[in-house]
Amino acid sequence: MKKIYIGIVVSCLWLVSCKHDEWFQRESKTTITDEQLWNDPKLVTSQLANYYDRLPSLHGVFNTGGMTEIDDAMWSGTRDQNGKNDFQYGSDYGRYWDYGLIRDLNLSLESIEQFSIKLTAEQKNLFKAEMRFMRAFVYFEMVKRMGGVPLVTRQLIYDFSGDPTPLQTPRAKEHEVYDFIYSEMEAIKNDLATNNGIKTRANKYTALALESRAMLYAASIAKYNSLMAAPISTPGGEVGIPAAMATDYYNKSLTASKEIMSGPFALFNENADKGGNFYDMLNKKTGSEVIFAKDFAVGLKVHRFTYDNIVKSMTEDNEASSAISPSLSLVESFDYLDGTRGTLRDKDASGDYIAYSNPIDIFAGKDARLFGTVIYPGTTFKSSPVRLQAGVAVWNNTSYQLSTSAELGKNYTDGQTWTGFDGPKDDAVDVSNTGFYIRKMVSDAPAASTRGTSAANWWPWFRLGEIYLNAAEAAFELGRPEALGYVNSIRARAGFPANSLSALTNNIIRNERRVELAFEDHRYFDLKRWRIAHLVWDGSETDPNAVVMGLYSYRVIRPGHPDNGKYIYARVRPTRFRRARFFRMTNYYSSIAQDVLNNNPKIVRNPFQ
Structure with missing residues (x-):
């Protein structure tokens, strides 16, 4: 054996010496060279997929928490997250500063230009356009949070000279970042047309949608910041856009919106039931409304939004939760179809409870988008009834005594429901604390609330409903x-009669955005760009927008009275909601991290920080 082993080694050495060139020139089986990567359409597409997956949202796509429960909802999940209900916006809230992704995109753009010799001109232009779209998208996500940021469009390579000054790029003016986004989209939109019809990659209409949104943001900041008693700005223009620029930005937004609306999209209208239709729009992954979405697939990439927000009694996993409870303020922002305000009629003019024959009756005649957004008493989910009942209201000869059970799903002494399996229950964990659950984007697919399967419905980056509202706002501002x-x-x-409105106001447009786009990561930024966030989340313990309120249903126990067996509703402030939302002037622009300031002395701080 020893001789054989030595013989093999000698043979190998002989082969190496005799086949020197062939041995060292063989292609690696584990390393992909730049020449291979940037000349193979499949490999380039794989690289793009990585970048698409890294595109930002406020706290991560489908991340339970963050903006969802601090705008129009409260946290009802585990106790260790209770700080979310004792929340005041920190100066770093919403911070986003991702030059790692910018660097990777810049490197890829330079590499494809340098190494791609086998791709067709059309392929090369398309891939470059997609990268430029994503880079502009990242810059938009930064500018809407941070104000002007350094505009870096090429690799910054250190020369090891000991002087890092050439790498220290100052912040651009706020309007310069918006201008960059617009010019990039104009330059690449036609190259992206090859992808038209693909909803999960950038295409011409995706570029126009980014124009529509970004230009609207720039316009409203230019207008409404200047109308503040003390406009928020920096001497170098890193924060603050001149008011004179507003009209041009509104026009650019409107032009982009109109081009999209004249394209191949249409408002989703595949279900005769208006409420079900609104839910289906984002749940079915079909139809003509979604322009650009982050996709998911069971067994490949899924999310746990349903696992975290399924109705309590419908959990398919022992550890699934009901973490977010929508606010009464949101529910009441959905108007009635007859045009009256959406305030729910829980009491009459004299202050007495109004008794309803069925729990759902108080919501009768509401904007159908409410059903597609929120689960409320008397409705169903996954074709099963949602059992929302806080307790019983027992008449004691002069008034009602409201009584709840410590155990969900327990019957009262009359053999009927005391507190429903789905609550609501005050100060409870993983059950609604407000009387409402989220429906929008909670998947009804089998096993979607299990850890093993999870959900695969998509996240909408852009959809036509937003574009209509962008167009409406821009056109209104332009008269x-x-x-x-x-x-x-x-x-x-949404079920309103044709031409239900005869005139518009800013408040109408803003409320339409609130109800149409609820839980889609818009409201926080809308209130900021309109410069009214500090007025809505004013820290007042009596403000129904700053404080998350709930609405609890009770079954009436009043033998011999016509109201016996009916339902009344009580407005409550959930115990777990501990402190009113308080948005300070410093929150209009997120603070820049100290390590960024330390590494680049050319970076100026944001106002109030």
Whole structure:
């Protein structure tokens, strides 16, 4: 054996010496060279997939928590997260500073230009356009949080000279970042047309949608910041956009929106049931409304939004939760179809409870988008009834005594429900604390609330409903009459009569955005760009927008009275909601991390920080 082993070694050495060139020139089986990567369409597409997956949202796509429960909802999940209900916006809230992704995109753009010799011109232009779209998208996500940021469009390579000054790029003016986004989209939109019809990659309409949104943000900041008693700005323009620029930005937003609306999209209208239709729009992954989405697939990449927010009694996993409870304020922002305000009628003019024959009756005649967004008493989910009942209201000869059970699903002494399996229950964990659950984007697919399967419905980056509202807002600000038609179209899809509005106001447009786009990561930024966030989340313990309120249903126990067996509703402030939301002036622009300031002395701080 020893001789054989030595012989093999000698043979190998002989082969190496005799086949020197062939041995060292063989292609690696584990390493991909730049020449291989940037000349193979499949490999380039794989690289792009990585970048698409890293595109940002406020706290991560489908991340339970973050913006969802601090805008129009409260946290009802585990106790260790209770700080979310004792929340005041920190100066770093919403911070995003991702030059790692910017660097990777810049490197890829330079590499494809240098190494791609086998790709067709069309392939090369498409891949470059997608990278430029994502880079602009990242810059938009930074500028809307941070104000002007350094505009870096090439690799910054250190020369090891000991002087890092050439790498220290100052912040651009706020408007310069928005201008960069617009010019990039204009330059690449036609190259992206090859992807038209693909909803999970950038295409021409995706570029236009980014124009529509970004230009609207720039316009409203230019207008409404200047109207503040003390406009928020820095001497170098890193924060603050001149008011004179507003009109041009509104026009750019409107132009982009109109081009999208004249394209191949239509408001989703595949279900005759208006409420079900609104839910289906984002749940089915079909139809003509979604322009650009982050996709998921069971067995490949899934999310746990359903696992974290399924109705309590419908959990398919022992550890699944019901972590987010929508607010009464949100529910009441959905108007009635007859045009009256959405305030729910829980009491009459004299202050007495109004008794309803069925729990759902108090919501009768509401904007159908409410059903597609929120689960409320008397409704169903996954074709099963949601059992929302806080307790019983026992008449004691002068008033009602409201009584709840410590155990969900327990019957009262009359053999009927005391507190429903789905609550609501005050100061409880993993059950609604407000009387409402989230429906929007909670998947009804089998096993979607289990850890093993999870959910695969997509996340909408851009959809036509937003574009209609962008167009309406821009047209309204420009004094254009077509604004009214855009809003009425959105409302008609929600069940309102045709031409339900005869005139528009800012408040109407803003409320339409609140109800149409609820839980889609818009409201926080909308209130900031309109410069009213500090007025809405004012820290007041009596403000129904700053404080998350709930609405609890009770079954009436009053033998011999017509109201016996009916339902009344009580407004409550959940115990777990501990402190009113308080948005300070410093929160209009997130603070820049100290390590960034330390590494680049050319970076100036944001106002109030």
